[in-house]
Amino acid sequence: MTNPMTNLIRVGVAGLGNYVPEKRLTNADLEAMVETSDEWIVQRTGIRERRIAAPSQVTSSMGLLAAQMALEDAKMAPIEIDLVLCATVTGDQPFPATACRIAKDLGVTNAGGFDVASACSGFVMAAQVATSFIRSGHSRNVLVIGAETLSRILDYTDRNTCVLFGDGAGAAIFTSLERANRGEFLGGSMGMEGGTEDVISMPGGGSRHPASLGSIDQRLHFMKMGGTKVYRFAVRVFADLVQGVVEKYGRDDIGVIIPHQVNQRIIEAAMAQLDLPMDLVFSNIDHYGNTSAASVPIALREAYDQGRLKKGKLVVMPAFGAGLAWGHLLLRW
Ligand SMILES: CC(C)(COP(=O)(O)OP(=O)(O)OC[C@H]1O[C@@H](n2cnc3c(N)ncnc32)[C@H](O)[C@@H]1OP(=O)(O)O)[C@@H](O)C(=O)NCCC(=O)NCCS
Structure with missing residues (x-):
């Protein structure tokens, strides 16, 4: 299905997924770590708690769980994905791209992919790359993940930053509108x-x-x-x-x-x-804080x-x- 005005393929959302780690870091916990108060944090930010990755978890492992949920929602097999984009500034390592690790663990064997390092705007940037690739016919089914383990780069002695952020991951699969049938x-x-x-x-x-x-x-x-x-x-x-x-x-x-x-x-x-x-x-925001690209x-x-x-x-x-x-x-x- 192409748009008659532009002759480009129309794009929709096939599936959505997310994952947040179990551990909750509450404002009361932070009161014991830095000079702050629940009242200050709630009044200035609306945040009451955020999720923190377990020591064994990394950005790709959370991204993987969100991606699996999105694939299930899309009723799509990993082999059908032909592009994987991961928006993150807290990848597993500076390189290689976290997208490569997620693709491997997910069983995506027929795709290219890369990371998008645009912090909090990373997911909307990556999603626009995804839709452009589909519209032009370059890709058919694109998995876009936003995943962050911000707790690993937060200074838990700096009250200006450590109260604001948390960990987690989300994912969306974009495809032709014909197949997705929603979310144009x-x-x-x-x-x-x-x-x-x-x-x-x-x-x-x-x-x-x-x-x-x-x-x-x-x-x-x-x-x-x-x-x-x-x-x-x-x-x-x-x-x-x-x-x-x-x-x-x-x-x-x-x-x-x-x-x-x-x-x-x-x-x-x-x-x-x-x-x-x-x-x-x-x-x-009250229960997850700011999870940047996720x-x-x-x-x-x-x-x-x-x-x-x-x-x-x-x-x-x-x-x-x-x-x-x-x-x-x-x-x-
Ligand atoms: C950080 C933020 C909440 C501070 O709120 P604010 O209304 O500007 O704070 P104020 O200027 O009234 O107060 C600043 C004071 O609070 C203190 N403060 C900062 N964090 C604090 C905390 N967690 N608890 C208690 N006091 C804190 C500062 O040290 C400063 O103290 P000082 O005046 O003695 O130096 C606010 O600037 C903000 O929301 N910024 C955006 C941050 C953000 O969302 N970043 C992510 C973007 S993607």
């Missing part, structure tokens, strides 16, 4: 502004600050963040991305907004700026399970974070 991909966007490493980054481990005793002493292998700058950026970009959809389709067409689960206060500030009601938003696909599957994806209505997924980079994904369910 209508479009998306991408933007970036480089030179912003002071806003949010992990400085160590790359060519700028390779691992050394000095880099370890300076704690460069942990995430660093300038919270206020991120806050302002996130509210502005979230509002701009959703406003673009409202202007094109009208607000009544929007069934649900599933933003990057950044922080409840940012979500509320952006929705107030847009003059849109909070009940349009799907949020699970946040949108984890929430997408939960929204699906809870009947929040309404037939014929728009699903808007704005995401933003380190880069700075931002983008959105738009589906009609």
Whole structure:
């Protein structure tokens, strides 16, 4: 089935999956680790607990479980997947790509694949690569995973960052609309502004600050963040991305907004700026925190399970974070 206007193949969502680890790290647990309080965290972020990977778990093992659920949902065999993309900034190792490991463990033997390192916007970026490959006829069935083990790069002596993030994985399989029969991909966007490493980054481990005793002493292998700058950026970009959809389709067409689960206060500030009601938003930030590239696909599957994806209505997924980079994904369910 091609779009008669563009002659491109129409794309839909075949399957969705997610996985979060068992272990819960509550605000009370964090009170015992750093100078913070449940009240401060809830008031500033809306987060009450987050999930933390077991010592034996890595990003690929969580991504694998999410991918298996998505394949089951799609009623597809691993052999049918011809492209595997993994959005992550906490891959199993700096290289090879975590996508390769997941493909191997999943039994995907007939595909190419690579990682997309765009932090919190990684999943919406990777999903747009997936849809472009299908639209052009290059790929047929693309598995997109967003998976993070952020607990391994968090400094649990730094209260500015350690209270905000958690671990987990989500996955989506894109295919032709004809086969998927739901979740038509209508479009998306991408933007970036480089030179912003002071806003949010992990400085160590790359060519700028390779691992050394000095880099370890300076704690460069942990995430660093300038919270206020991120806050302002996130509210502005979230509002701009959703406003673009409202202007094109009208607000009544929007069934649900599933933003990057950044922080409840940012979500509320952006929705107030847009003059849109909070009940349009799907949020699970209170129990998972911010899981970076995993946040949108984890929430997408939960929204699906809870009947929040309404037939014929728009699903808007704005995401933003380190880069700075931002983008959105738009589906009609
Ligand atoms: C981090 C954030 C919650 C801080 O909220 P805020 O309203 O800016 O905080 P305030 O400016 O009122 O307070 C900052 C103070 O709180 C302190 N603080 C930071 N984290 C704290 C914590 N977990 N518990 C208690 N106090 C904390 C700071 O040390 C600072 O203290 P100081 O003024 O003595 O130096 C907010 O900036 C934010 O949400 N930023 C976005 C972060 C994010 O989502 N990043 C991921 C993007 S993908």
